[in-house]
Amino acid sequence: AQSVTQPDIHITVSEGASLELRCNYSYGATPYLFWYVQSPGQGLQLLLKYFSGDTLVQGIKGFEAEFKRSQSSFNLRKPSVHWSDAAEYFCAVAPMNYGGSQGNLIFGKGTKLSVKP
Amino acid sequence: NAGVTQTPKFQVLKTGQSMTLQCAQDMNHNSMYWYRQDPGMGLRLIYYSASEGTTDKGEVPNGYNVSRLNKREFSLRLESAAPSQTSVYFCASSAGTRSNQPQHFGDGTRLSIL
Numbered sequence: 001a002q003s004v005t006q007p008d009i010h011i012t013v014s015e016g017a018s019l020e021l022r023c024n025y026s027y028g029a030t031p032y033l034f035w036y037v038q039s040p041g042q043g044l045q046l047l048l049k050y051f052s053g054d055t056l057v058q059g060i061k062g063f064e065a066e067f068k069r070s071q072s073s074f075n076l077r078k079p080s081v082h083w084s085d086a087a088e089y090f091c092a093v094a095p096m097n098y099g100g101s102q103g104n105l106i107f108g109k110g111t112k113l114s115v116k117p
Numbered sequence: 118n119a120g121v122t123q124t125p126k127f128q129v130l131k132t133g134q135s136m137t138l139q140c141a142q143d144m145n146h147n148s149m150y151w152y153r154q155d156p157g158m159g160l161r162l163i164y165y166s167a168s169e170g171t172t173d174k175g176e177v178p179n180g181y182n183v184s185r186l187n188k189r190e191f192s193l194r195l196e197s198a199a200p201s202q203t204s205v206y207f208c209a210s211s212a213g214t215r216s217n218q219p220q221h222f223g224d225g226t227r228l229s230i231l
Binding site: 090 | 121157158159160161162207209219220221222223224225
């Protein structure tokens with residue numbers, strides 16, 4: 001069965017430090033890959049997506065993610081974290097060749113990011 | 118710049134009461150979705166509507182019904198609320214039915230059932 005794993009439930013980093021959030025997926029073929037961010041009391045906002053091509057994708061708010069097929073991973077990175085980045089981050093996958101609806105979007109359980117001053 | 122609007126934002130119900138959660142989008146999207154979010158569980162799909170006039174079950178449909186009222190609106194109904202349905206409910210929409218069209222989310226409805 002398809003699955004998405006975010007191994008870290010909660011991460012704390014100091015403001016200005018670098019960040020990497022891990023995401024691994026289990027799928028029969030390379031899926032579409034997404035990262036969403038959820039600020040407290042808000043809905044989910046799309047940070048970035050990978051469909052094909054360059055394996056390093058740039059997103060909003062200074063985030064980037066790298067797709068590594070050999071490791072079935074799509075880790076999210078940011079060189080220097082700001083206090084406003086404190087939020088919960090969700091990795092999600094969707095089948096690439098599914099011709100129907102998006103009912104097959106699968107979310108990881110999320111990683112909560114705290115930022116120390 | 119509304120995007121996806123959910124009403125109400127908060128609601129407290131008693132066990133056995135019924136409730137309809139409303140969702141409307143102004144992006145002319147074809148597809149709409151209802152999720153629930155529980156601590157440590159991520160988001161789980163309840164129902165979705167690929168296009169106006171169609172609805173399909175997601176991962177956790179039991180205890181819920183949906184109506185795609187028109188292209189803009191997609192409602193979620195709890196006929197007889199149970200404490201296990203205490204959750205945060207999110208509505209989302211996407212432009213089309215293909216997986217490469219990202220979903221846009223509302224701010225959620227926080228529902229408590231006593």
